[in-house]
Amino acid sequence: MRSNPPTAKAAKTPHARAEGVLPELTELIALREQARRLDLAPRGRVLATRTGGHVARFRGRGMEFDESRVYQPGDDPRNMDWRVTARAGRPHVKLFREERERPVWLLVDQGPSMRFGTRIAFKSVVAAQAAALLGWAAVDRGDRVGGLVFDETRHLERRPASRAAGLLPLLDRLASPAPAFRADAESSGPAGGYASLADAAGHLVRLVRPGSLVAVISDFADILRTQTRWMTELAAACEVILLPVHDSIESRAPPSGRYPVTDGRRRGLLDLTRSGSREAYEDLFRSRMESLERLARRNRAHLLRLSADVPVGPALALGLGGRGRLPAAGGFA
Structure with missing residues (x-):
């Protein structure tokens, strides 16, 4: 098994793509058709500032009838x-x-x-496919879409924009190879990357306006080690969907043995021959998911799990209710 493809090679041959390693931009754009199956209707009260397709919390002349009252x-x-008068x-x-x-903000x-x-x-x-599907679903509803796509060496930030103006730059970034790792690369700066999800989300908190929908797409690998104040701050005024992505081998340990692993720069050995090592391996993943579920429930966020070996479109459609509703806050899909 391999984590992190050889980025130096990818950087030298940007047009060489292995299937399943890097998506094509055309593929992400083509997901717009599948996105029509997704329901991104608000699940709570919405605060926003522009005319569009969602019911706001205040009253005034608009599209949706609320009630009748005595003339003043x-x-x-x-x-x-x-009719009521008569x-x-x-x-x-x-x-x-x-x-x-x-x-709508996509944190990828x-x-x-x-x-x-x-x-x-x-x-x-x-994660790229999920972001594209959610982004296109939002665009088709008339929402403004923006986001933050990051890795350890760079990030791309786009404020929400109408139509596809905010989404397409994010998709283009998701379809571009990661540059070769540099030891002196910025880890958290205006032009550099973010060392962790918590760092990137902490930056996003300062950008998001109340009433937004925020979709966080990650494996949440460091959820047990880093602070989660960003979640509390986002959920206080926004609707949040957490979409943890995992590979099946993370939740179910492979048979006992020694497995070479690489991140594209370094090589190591995963030793599962010792007594209890497979159980400890699976317990770590289970603890991560349980921690994430508690975080979602505490902040009334939605939680939809995605697996790398299950098609993303149907999984999202099922999780979002297929024009229905999301699972209860904190529930798994």
Whole structure:
């Protein structure tokens, strides 16, 4: 098994792609058709600032009828509710809730632990496909889409924009090979990458406006070691979907043996011959998922697990309810 493809080679031959290692931009764009199966309707009250397709929390003239009430001096006579007026014998007016467009943010982890796969595709590819599907679903709803795509050496940040203007640069970045690792590369800076999901999410917190939908796509490999304050801050004013991506060999240990592993720069040996080593291996993954589930429940976030050996489109459609609803906060799909 191999994590992190040989990035130096990929950087020298950017057009050479192994299937399942790096997605083509055309493939990510073509996912727009599948994205029509996804339901990104808000699951709670929405705060936003522009006219669009989501019901806002305040009242005013708009697309969605809310209720009728007794006419008061100064009310717009164009909003008279004649049926209720006739029935009640007193003038009533209609109140509406305005519809607003919702900013959608995609936080996509492409770091070293994501560049790993044993069967169909690397976790980074699954993350790219999930981001494309969610992004296109949002675009088709009329939402503004932006995001932050990062690895250990670079990041791309785009503020939410209408139509596909915010999404396409993110997809292009997801389809481009990671540069060769440099020991002197910036680990967390304006032009550099982020060493961890927590670092990238901490930056995102400062960008996201209340009422946004934030989808965090990662393997959450360091969830047991890093702070999670970013989650609390995001969930306080936004709807959050956590999408952990895993490879089947992470949840189920391979048979007892010694397995060579590489991250493209260094080589090591995974020793599963010692007593209890396979159980400890599986316990670590289980602890990570349990910690993530507790985090989601505590912050009323949605949790949808994705596997690298299961097609992403159907998995997301099932998890999002196929034009239905998300599972209960913190629930697994």
